Amino acid sequence: MRDALLTVRDLKIYYRTLYGYVKAVDGVTFELRDGEVLGIAGESGCGKSTLGNGLVLLKPPMKYVGGEAILDGKNIMALSQREIKRIRYEKISIIPQYAMDALNPTKKIKQIVDDLLREHNSSFEEKRELIEERLAIVNLSKKVLNMYPIELSGGMKQRLVMVISTLMNPDVLVADEITSALDVSTQRSVVQMLYEMKEKKAMKSIIFITHDLAVLYQIADRIMVMYAGKVAEISPTEEIVRQPLHPYTKMLLASLPKIGVRFVNERLKGIPGYPPNLLNIGPGCRFRERCPKAFAKCEQDPPIFDLNGRKVSCWLFERGDGR
Secondary structure, eight states: OOOEEEEEEEEEEEEEETTEEEEEEEEEEEEEETTOEEEEEOSTTSSHHHHHHHHHOOOTTEEEEEEEEEETTEEGGGSOHHHHHHHBTTTEEEEOTTGGGOSOTTSOHHHHHHHHHHHTTOOHHHHHHHHHHHHHHTTOOGGGGGSOGGGSOHHHHHHHHHHHHTTTOOSEEEEESTTTTSOHHHHHHHHHHHHHHHHTTSOSEEEEEOSOHHHHHHHOSEEEEEETTEEEEEEEHHHHHHSOOSHHHHHHHHTSOOTTOOTTTSOOOOOOSOOOOOBTOOSSOTTTTTOTTOOGGGGSOOOOEEETTEEEOOGGGTTSOOO
16 A cells, blocks of 8 residues: 555634534545545535645635644644745645636736746746646647737636646645536546646646546546535545445435436436535534435444445444445
């Protein structure tokens, strides 16, 4: 087993509101291994993007409440703004969810890149060869460097942000919903480009956040499923797809449409009910109101059980096997 590159323990990131705290990430624990692609999946509002952004771009209304994220021997959640700015892009970087809007519209691409590099004691000219090499990987001409963001299509801006986010060869890259606004064929090419960049050592490990399990099946070594701010399950990709453990994971997979199956022949199996309100939520398994296997003990918070390396947060597995 590869060594852990990033270790997250009991991490809590809330949103401060007039009515109290929204517990978007509430006690999340996982490891990102060296050289691994870890997929994070779950329905909208489960906390996956809050987790990814909180590790790199923690800012109001997000509030770090507790836990730790150890990278290179330091708890990055406890660093000052000056310290986190120093390691951002070098140790941990992000391709944000709205990458198409992440570029300053008043500056040419070359100036945007140079500004970033100068923050890290480098410059455009020093990195020119690497920049042009990375542009080639994502099928962009070096001519884009003399263009403004408004002159680029959405797909071009998406690929350009991939290049900018990896120029410092970070240890950890968070890719937050980078395929959600793209058509299916473009999704595939973006995933291939990201994987090629990883092969060329543009980053060591990737946290790939998406609601699309089909995309994760292509790229992820392991998948972490989140529900209502908690970890439901962490398993190797093949195992989680072929033999999911947590009731939520099973129902999530069952709700996906299948190629070649018509709706008139087989209806989609949606998950009944709605996710809980995370504002001042009480104890207990957060999936219990929607779970067909819920029982009395589900009124208590389930721990994470380890089943031969697979992690699952469900009382059904208290004795080792709840399938």
